[in-house]
Amino acid sequence: MGRSLTGRAWAARPAAAELVRRHQNMLGLSEPLARALASRGVGPEEGEVYLNPTLKAQFPDPSSFRDMDRAAEVLVDALVRGRPMVVFADYDVDGAASAAQVVRWMRAMGSEVPIYIPDRVTEGYGPSPTVFRTLKEKGAELVVTLDCGAAAVDALETAREIGLDVVVIDHHLMRPGEVPPAAALVNPNRPDDNSGQGVLAAAGVAFVLLAALNREARRRGLFAGRPEPDLRQWLDLAALGAVCDVTALTGFNRALTAQGLKVMSRWANPGLKALADIGKVSGPATTFHAGFILGPRINAGGRIGRSDLGARLLATDDPQEAAALAAQLDELNGQRKAVEQAVLDEAVAILEADRSHESAPVLVVSAPGWPPGVIGIVAGRLRERYRRPVVVIGVDLAAGVGKGSGRSQPGVNLGAAVQAAFDAGILLSGGGHAMAAGLSIRPDRIPDLTDYLAGALGAAQARAQEADTLELDALITPRGADRTLLESFARLAPFGPGNPEPLFATASVRIERPIAMRGGHIRVTLSDSAGGRLKAVAWRAEETPLGQALLAGGVLHVAGRLRPDDWQGRASVEMEIEDAADPRSADFAGSGPVA
Incomplete structure (x- = not known):
C-alpha cells in the first residue's frame, strides 16, 4: 500500500509460511494467530512457552x-x-x-x-x-x-x-x-x-x-x-x-x-x-x-x-x-496533565510558526519555564505527531541552564548522538539510549545542538522514514471484530516492546457519526457494505491529518487495535485507530491474513 495519513506504508507482518503451518499443527491455532506468533520470531519449539510463560521455565x-x-x-x-x-x-x-x-x-x-x-x-x-x-x-x-x-x-x-x-x-x-x-x-x-x-x-x-x-x-x-x-x-x-x-x-x-x-x-x-x-x-x-x-x-x-x-x-x-x-x-496527576497539555500546545505553536517540522530530521524545541517533569512526556507526544526524533528543552533563565529530554524512533540512535554532542562540548551533560535521552545545556548553545543533531542523525532519519511501516497482523471486517477474535489474539499477551499488540486493518469502511471530543479525541463508527458496524476512537487526533480525514467522513482503510467494550454489559469490542488511508490515493495491496 502507498503512504497513509500518518505517512507510513502498510504491510502484513512478515512470517515464514512453513513456521506458520508448524504452529498451526503443533499448537492447534488458527492461521491468523499462528501467523502472528511466527511473525514475532517465536520458533517451532518455543510456541507453548510463549503462549504460557512461566517463571519455572525461564x-x-x-x-x-x-x-x-x-x-x-x-x-x-x-x-x-x-x-x-x-x-x-x-x-x-x-x-x-x-x-x-x-x-x-x-x-x-x-x-x-x-x-x-x-x-x-x-x-x-x-x-x-x-x-x-x-x-x-x-x-x-x-x-x-x-x-x-x-x-x-x-x-x-x-x-x-x-x-x-x-x-x-x-x-x-x-x-x-x-x-x-x-x-x-x-x-x-x-x-x-x-x-x-x-x-x-x-x-x-x-x-x-x-x-x-x-x-x-x-x-x-x-x-x-x-x-x-x-x-x-x-x-x-x-x-x-x-x-x-x-x-x-x-x-x-x-x-x-x-x-x-x-x-x-x-x-x-x-x-x-x-x-x-x-x-x-x-x-x-x-x-x-x-x-x-x-x-x-x-x-x-x-x-x-x-x-x-x-x-x-x-x-x-x-x-x-x-x-x-x-x-x-x-x-x-490531574495537575500534571494540565501542565503537560499547556507545554505541548506551546511547543506545537512554536514548531508550526516557522514550519520547522516539515524538513528538519530532528526537532529541537525550547522555551523558558517548561517543568523538567513533563518535557519527556511532551517529547513523546511530539514524536508521535511528527514521526521523527524530538528534543524538548525547558530553560531556567535564573540558573542559565536548559534541561532537555528526547524521544526517538526505531533506527535512529538519539542517545548516542546526544552523548556525542556532550563529547563535542555542546552540552553540559547528556546521554541515554537509542530511543530516549536526557541532557542539560546553556541556552545559547541550543542552536548548535539543533545543527549538530541534524547533521549526526539526518541520514539515519531519512532511512527510518523510508522504512516507517505499519505492520498488520490480520485483515478483518467490522462484523468479524468480536470478542472471540479479541480473546483469541489475547493469548499472545502481555504486549509491549518485543511483542507488539496485534494490529488489524479494515478495508474500505465508511466513516459514520464522527464526533470530536474533549482532549482532541475523535469517535466514529466504521461500517461496511455487508451491514457490519464497529465503534472506533482516535486518541489526540483532531489536529492531525488523520483526525481531519475522520471528521470529514467518507470511505477509508482503517487500522488499529481492538479493545473490549463492556458498556452496559454489551461484551463487544471497539477499535483504537492507529492510522487510516484514502483508497482513492493508495491501493490496498493488504493482502494479509483474514481473521
Missing part, C-alpha cells in the same frame, strides 16, 4: 548476574548485624517498584529500611556526592541504589572515600570499561555481565535480587525460626516496573510480566488497590492498566509533587495510608 540463576551473589552477601550481612541502611531509588515507577520490593523483603525479615528519593528539580537524577555525604552524616552505613547509580562515578568514589558502602541495582547502559567502585554493582547491562538479561527493568533485576537474598539467608540458617518470604507476592511490583519502563517483553522478562499481572489482578498490594479504586480498574490487570492508569499516577509525585510519594505508596501495608497517598497522587 527464571535465570541469580549467580549469572555479575556481583549478584556479592550483593546478597552484603545485604544479608547488614541485616544480621543491624547496620543502618537506606534504600535510594529513582523517582519514576521503576525506581519506586524496585525500592518497594527491597523494603518489603527487609520488613519480612524484621527490619524497616527508610527510602530516599531525590527531588527531580533540586537534586536531579541519581545519587550525588552531596547526598551520600548527607546520608553518611545521618548515620547510614550502607546505601542500596535502585534504578540508578551505575553511572554515578563521582558519587560512588565519594562514598568510598567517606566509608559508605553502596550496593548498586541498576539496568541502564554503561560505558565500556567504566565500572565505578561499589560494594557490589548489579546491572545486566554492565560491560562484563554475562547474564543475558539486559532487557530487564530495574524492578526485574530487584526481583532476581530477592531470590538471591532468600538463597543467602537460607544458607545462613535465617529461616530456622521464621517463614521464608514468598517472593511471588511481589511479582506485581516487578511487572509494574517492566511495563512502565517500556522494556522488551521477551524471555524471562515476558514471564515475569505475565505472572506479575496475575498477581496484580488480586490487588493485594494496598497501594495498587487504592490506585485501582481511584482509576476505576475492574477485572484482571493488563499492561494497559499498569502503563496508562497506575503508572502515570505513581509517576506524578516525581514529576510535579513530592518525589517519594510513589515509593511510599507501593511499600506501605496500611490501607488508610495507601488511600491517602493514592488520592494525593491522583490529584497531582
Whole structure:
C-alpha cells in the first residue's frame, strides 16, 4: 500500500509460511494467530512457552548476574548485624517498584529500611556526592541504589572515600570499561555481565535480587525460626516496573510480566488497590492498566509533587495510608496533565510558526519555564505527531541552564548522538539510549545542538522514514471484530516492546457519526457494505491529518487495535485507530491474513 495519513506504508507482518503451518499443527491455532506468533520470531519449539510463560521455565540463576551473589552477601550481612541502611531509588515507577520490593523483603525479615528519593528539580537524577555525604552524616552505613547509580562515578568514589558502602541495582547502559567502585554493582547491562538479561527493568533485576537474598539467608540458617518470604507476592511490583519502563517483553522478562499481572489482578498490594479504586480498574490487570492508569499516577509525585510519594505508596501495608497517598497522587496527576497539555500546545505553536517540522530530521524545541517533569512526556507526544526524533528543552533563565529530554524512533540512535554532542562540548551533560535521552545545556548553545543533531542523525532519519511501516497482523471486517477474535489474539499477551499488540486493518469502511471530543479525541463508527458496524476512537487526533480525514467522513482503510467494550454489559469490542488511508490515493495491496 502507498503512504497513509500518518505517512507510513502498510504491510502484513512478515512470517515464514512453513513456521506458520508448524504452529498451526503443533499448537492447534488458527492461521491468523499462528501467523502472528511466527511473525514475532517465536520458533517451532518455543510456541507453548510463549503462549504460557512461566517463571519455572525461564527464571535465570541469580549467580549469572555479575556481583549478584556479592550483593546478597552484603545485604544479608547488614541485616544480621543491624547496620543502618537506606534504600535510594529513582523517582519514576521503576525506581519506586524496585525500592518497594527491597523494603518489603527487609520488613519480612524484621527490619524497616527508610527510602530516599531525590527531588527531580533540586537534586536531579541519581545519587550525588552531596547526598551520600548527607546520608553518611545521618548515620547510614550502607546505601542500596535502585534504578540508578551505575553511572554515578563521582558519587560512588565519594562514598568510598567517606566509608559508605553502596550496593548498586541498576539496568541502564554503561560505558565500556567504566565500572565505578561499589560494594557490589548489579546491572545486566554492565560491560562484563554475562547474564543475558539486559532487557530487564530495574524492578526485574530487584526481583532476581530477592531470590538471591532468600538463597543467602537460607544458607545462613535465617529461616530456622521464621517463614521464608514468598517472593511471588511481589511479582506485581516487578511487572509494574517492566511495563512502565517500556522494556522488551521477551524471555524471562515476558514471564515475569505475565505472572506479575496475575498477581496484580488480586490487588493485594494496598497501594495498587487504592490506585485501582481511584482509576476505576475492574477485572484482571493488563499492561494497559499498569502503563496508562497506575503508572502515570505513581509517576506524578516525581514529576510535579513530592518525589517519594510513589515509593511510599507501593511499600506501605496500611490501607488508610495507601488511600491517602493514592488520592494525593491522583490529584497531582490531574495537575500534571494540565501542565503537560499547556507545554505541548506551546511547543506545537512554536514548531508550526516557522514550519520547522516539515524538513528538519530532528526537532529541537525550547522555551523558558517548561517543568523538567513533563518535557519527556511532551517529547513523546511530539514524536508521535511528527514521526521523527524530538528534543524538548525547558530553560531556567535564573540558573542559565536548559534541561532537555528526547524521544526517538526505531533506527535512529538519539542517545548516542546526544552523548556525542556532550563529547563535542555542546552540552553540559547528556546521554541515554537509542530511543530516549536526557541532557542539560546553556541556552545559547541550543542552536548548535539543533545543527549538530541534524547533521549526526539526518541520514539515519531519512532511512527510518523510508522504512516507517505499519505492520498488520490480520485483515478483518467490522462484523468479524468480536470478542472471540479479541480473546483469541489475547493469548499472545502481555504486549509491549518485543511483542507488539496485534494490529488489524479494515478495508474500505465508511466513516459514520464522527464526533470530536474533549482532549482532541475523535469517535466514529466504521461500517461496511455487508451491514457490519464497529465503534472506533482516535486518541489526540483532531489536529492531525488523520483526525481531519475522520471528521470529514467518507470511505477509508482503517487500522488499529481492538479493545473490549463492556458498556452496559454489551461484551463487544471497539477499535483504537492507529492510522487510516484514502483508497482513492493508495491501493490496498493488504493482502494479509483474514481473521
